[in-house]
Amino acid sequence: xxxxxxxxxxxxxxxxxxxxxxxxxVTLNIEEGEFTSIVGPSGSGKTTLLxxxxxxxxxxxxxxxxxGIDLFAMKENDLINFRLQHIGFVFQAYNLIPVLTAKENxxxxxQMQGKKASEYEARSMGLLKAVGLEDKxxxxxxxxxxxxxxxxxxxxxxxxxxDFVLADEPTANLDSVSSGNLLDMMxxxxxxxxxxxxFSTHDQRVVDRARRVITLVDxxxxxxxxx
Amino acid sequence: xxxxxxxxxxxxWRNPMRSGVVITAVILGTWAGIFMSAFxxxxxxxxxxxxxxxxxSHIQIHDVRYVEDKxxxxxxxxxxxxxxxxxxxxxVEEIALRSVVNxxxxxATNNFGxxxxxxxxxxxxxxxxxxxxxxxxxxxxPSIPNxxxxxxPLAKRLSIETGSRMVLNFxxxxxxxxxxxxxxxxxxxxxxxxxxxxNVFVLAEDLNDIxxxxxxxxxxxxxxxxxxxxxxxxxxxxxTLQSEELAIQSWGDxxxxxxxxxxxxxxxxxxxxxxxxxxxxxxxINTMLMAVMERTQEIGMLMAIGINKKRTFAMIFWETLxxxxxxxxxxMGLSHLSITISSSIGIDLTMFAEGMSxxxxxxxxxxxxxxxxxxxxxxxxxxxxxxxSLYPAWKALQLNPVQAIRKI
Numbered sequence: 253x254x255x256x257x258x259x260x261x262x263x264x265x266x267x268x269x270x271x272x273x274x275x276x277x278v279t280l281n282i283e284e285g286e287f288t289s290i291v292g293p294s295g296s297g298k299t300t301l302l303x304x305x306x307x308x309x310x311x312x313x314x315x316x317x318x319x320g321i322d323l324f325a326m327k328e329n330d331l332i333n334f335r336l337q338h339i340g341f342v343f344q345a346y347n348l349i350p351v352l353t354a355k356e357n358x359x360x361x362x363q364m365q366g367k368k369a370s371e372y373e374a375r376s377m378g379l380l381k382a383v384g385l386e387d388k389x390x391x392x393x394x395x396x397x398x399x400x401x402x403x404x405x406x407x408x409x410x411x412x413x414x415d416f417v418l419a420d421e422p423t424a425n426l427d428s429v430s431s432g433n434l435l436d437m438m439x440x441x442x443x444x445x446x447x448x449x450x451f452s453t454h455d456q457r458v459v460d461r462a463r464r465v466i467t468l469v470d471x472x473x474x475x476x477x478x479x
Numbered sequence: 480x481x482x483x484x485x486x487x488x489x490x491x492w493r494n495p496m497r498s499g500v501v502i503t504a505v506i507l508g509t510w511a512g513i514f515m516s517a518f519x520x521x522x523x524x525x526x527x528x529x530x531x532x533x534x535x536s537h538i539q540i541h542d543v544r545y546v547e548d549k550x551x552x553x554x555x556x557x558x559x560x561x562x563x564x565x566x567x568x569x570x571v572e573e574i575a576l577r578s579v580v581n582x583x584x585x586x587a588t589n590n591f592g593x594x595x596x597x598x599x600x601x602x603x604x605x606x607x608x609x610x611x612x613x614x615x616x617x618x619x620x621p622s623i624p625n626x627x628x629x630x631x632p633l634a635k636r637l638s639i640e641t642g643s644r645m646v647l648n649f650x651x652x653x654x655x656x657x658x659x660x661x662x663x664x665x666x667x668x669x670x671x672x673x674x675x676x677x678n679v680f681v682l683a684e685d686l687n688d689i690x691x692x693x694x695x696x697x698x699x700x701x702x703x704x705x706x707x708x709x710x711x712x713x714x715x716x717x718x719t720l721q722s723e724e725l726a727i728q729s730w731g732d733x734x735x736x737x738x739x740x741x742x743x744x745x746x747x748x749x750x751x752x753x754x755x756x757x758x759x760x761x762x763x764i765n766t767m768l769m770a771v772m773e774r775t776q777e778i779g780m781l782m783a784i785g786i787n788k789k790r791t792f793a794m795i796f797w798e799t800l801x802x803x804x805x806x807x808x809x810x811m812g813l814s815h816l817s818i819t820i821s822s823s824i825g826i827d828l829t830m831f832a833e834g835m836s837x838x839x840x841x842x843x844x845x846x847x848x849x850x851x852x853x854x855x856x857x858x859x860x861x862x863x864x865x866x867x868s869l870y871p872a873w874k875a876l877q878l879n880p881v882q883a884i885r886k887i
Contacts, residue, residue: 308783308881329787336785343884347780351489361784363482408784 254281255415255448256305261314263300263471274300275311276471282416285446287439289453289462296468298452299420305450306339306418307331319415336364340409342419346401348393354380354404355389361411372411379407383437399430406438416448423455435461483790487797490770501766502806505759509810510817512755513856516748517818517846518826523744525841527737529670535730535737536575536606536700537709538716540565543726545697551580551652551690556724558696564720570703570712575602577698578686582649584629584679586637593633594678595647597686597695606702609667609680616641616665625685626664630675634666641666647679651691659689670841706730752856756863763864767799767871778875779883792872799868800861807860811853821846 263275275297282288282305290298303309304316307323316323318338323331335341348357355376362372380389383403393401402422409417419438423431435458441447451458459465467475491498531537540561545553555561558576565571578597583590600619604610610618619626627645629637639645641663648658661681669675687695703712709729716727731738771778782791825843828835832842 303881306783332782332785332787334785335783336787339785341780341784343780345776345884347776347884349486349777349781351493352486360482360486364786364790 253284255284255319256282256450257315257317258301258305259315259317261301261304261311261316263297263304263309264312273471275304277314278468278471278473279314280466280473280476282448282450284415284448285442286448286450286464287442287462288448288450288464288466289459290451290466290468291453291459292468292474294454297471298468300471301468302418302420302450302452306341307335336361337412338415340412340414340417342402342405342409342417342422344421344424346393346398346405346425348401348404348408350393353390353392354385354396354400354407357393357404358407358411361408365412375411376407379410380404382410382441383407384433397430399426399433402426402430402434403437406434406441410441410447416450419449419451421453421455422451423453423458428457431455431457480790480793483793484797487794488801490774490794491798491801494770497766497769498802501762501802502809504762505803505806506810506813508755508759509807509856509860510813512752513811513814513848513853514817514846516751516852517814517822517848518844519751520744520748520848521822521846522840522844523740524847525845527741529841530734530737531706531730532606532608533612533669534607534671534674535734537703537706537730538701538713539728539730539733540699540701540716541697541726541728543724546726546728549579549581549697550654551650551695551697552654554578554652554692554695554697555699558694558699561699561720561725565699565701565716568712568716568719570705570708570715571701572704573602573605573702575599575606575700576683576696577603577700578683578690578695579697580649580686580690582647584633584637585646585648586639586643588638589636591633591636592677593647595649595686596678596680597683598680599683606700609669612667612669613665614668616663618665618667619680619682620664621682623662623664625659625661626682627661628665628667628680629663630672630678631666631668632672632676633679634663636676639663647681649689651689652695653691655691657689657691659685661685670835748852749855749859752859756859760863760867763799763802763867764870766802767795767868768874770798771795771871771875775878775883779878779880782878783880783884788876791875792868795872795875796865796868799871800864803860803864803867807857811856815853818846818848 258278258280261275261278265272265274278301290301292298300309304311310324326334352360358376358379359372362375377389380386383406385400385403388396388400423434426434438449439461442449453459464478466473542553542555562574565574576599580595582593582595584593614631619628634640637645643663644660645663646658646660648656651657667675687693703709710731713727713729778791822845825845827843829842835842
């Protein structure tokens with residue numbers, strides 16, 4: 253069953269001066285439990301597509317449907333709340349809150365969802381254990397390595413039990429060992445807990461381990477291969 | 480909301496130096512504003528109290544014609560009966576009778592226009608403190624004939640001293656020009672040099688002898704239990720006495736500038752504090768704008784993962800409030816301490832005594848401030864905080880999460 257559908261999505265930036273076609277009629281479906289990599293050269297529209305699937309950037313035309321809901325037909329506040337409840341984000345630069353510990357970073361999103369202390373304490377501890385950071389729960393981001401910070405970011409993305417996780421170049425700032433460990437961990441979560449992951453990446457190591465690779469060229473789907 | 484508040488508290492300590500500078504500015508601003516207000520309020524209240532105690536009293540009664548035209552023949556009819564009625568009023572604490580005429584004070588070398596006040600010393604000492612300001616000699620020494628007390632500036636103008644003779648010329652109750660020779664019993668120097676220069680004090684019986692009528696009373700002054708209520712007590716007296724021949728005036732009617740000063744002091748204090756708060760607001764807005772701008776990426780991330788605008792605004796508001804509310808109580812504590820100390824020992828401005836005396840001001844100031852003022856300052860600061868947070872919060876809400884996250 254497709255949890256994400258894009259219907260002829262286009263995105264044109266700078267429409268009134270020199271138009272730039274970032275996406276040019278992208279139609280695709282992503283099924284639950286997929287481990288999908290979106291690849292392509294710089295400027296091919298990978299991040300734009302990811303932002304649209306995440307409800308962060310509105311298409312110029314076309315529709316993005318998640319679990320049967322047209323994202324951009326929603327009111328702004330409803331869309332923000334939808335992101336909070338249904339979508340997990342992992343960013344290239346980790347983007348953790350520097351004044352909070354690893355555990356607080358993970359539990360923050362659960363607190364925003366209105367979860368009780370006992371619930372968010374247990375879940376954030378469980379997630380940090382799942383990403384191998386049970387001994388770093390009280391460390392602030394500045395006390396963690398890049399790989400460890402990205403693991404915390406993954407734990408945060410999973411905290412709200414999202415329908416899927418969007419990761420924009422998650423290994424771009426990591427060394428090869430940390431990248432490998434992070435991929436192992438995400439594959440493990442995908443296989444064991446059926447969590448859907450969608451990446452944009454330039455990293456061939458990520459591409460090699462993806463089960464589906466969508467290649468964008470000039471804002472269009474050039475190839476879509478399942479392995 | 481609790482997690483947003485906790486995050487805001489942690490956020491303000493990201494840059495302890497910057498937050499410390501703002502908090503210190505708030506402490507000093509609050510202290511400066513409150514202490515200056517207390518100083519001005521003390522100065523004003525002291526001026527009003529001094530003026531009431533030494534010159535005006537709380538309520539004055541005259542013949543209604545005397546208020547229009549201060550002629551000796553417009554004396555109060557049956558003053559003794561009136562005094563008995565006044566004594567029956569529960570709010571009246573002290574009463575003094577005066578015969579008052581305008582005249583000319585002359586010495587061998589000079590003369591000057593003065594108001595001649597014929598007083599009963601034992602009564603006068605209950606309503607006025609002027610006897611405490613004697614610079615030289617005695618206060619209406621009964622052992623010398625026709626004693627007169629004059630102010631130091633008048634003594635200088637007339638080139639006379641204690642023991643000197645002077646002549647007072649004025650009209651008697653029949654409108655004839657008359658004069659009397661008096662001997663300077665003492666010289667006083669109060670906080671109001673203008674008053675000292677233009678008033679002389681003699682015994683009422685001596686003045687009345689020359690006026691040509693025993694027990695002449697032009698003015699009855701009284702102190703009441705609460706000078707702030709003098710206006711309503713005046714109305715009560717008018718109802719009780721039911722006399723169209725009497726003009727009953729509160730201190731506010733006699734000295735409208737004092738009433739204006741009293742009524743507008745609160746307003747003035749709040750203007751001072753508002754100016755200081757506005758200056759502080761610019762500092763706070765600047766700090767919060769810097770805090771927002773250097774966290775563009777992080778705020779964008781929060782918006783992306785689903786933190787709505789209300790919570791983003793709340794985060795900025797709480798950060799602003801914490802910056803202010805750490806400083807305000809400390810500033811208030813410092814103000815309270817400095818006001819408590821200075822109100823007991825006084826702030827000595829003797830070096831400016833001469834200039835202050837020209838304006839009728841005492842040279843030692845005792846700052847004072849009502850407790851309610853502190854509460855109102857706290858409320859003003861909360862309001863200012865809310866206003867200060869609006870622009871930085873608005874800037875934060877304008878961030879586009881996609882662009883903000885990409886920004887390095």
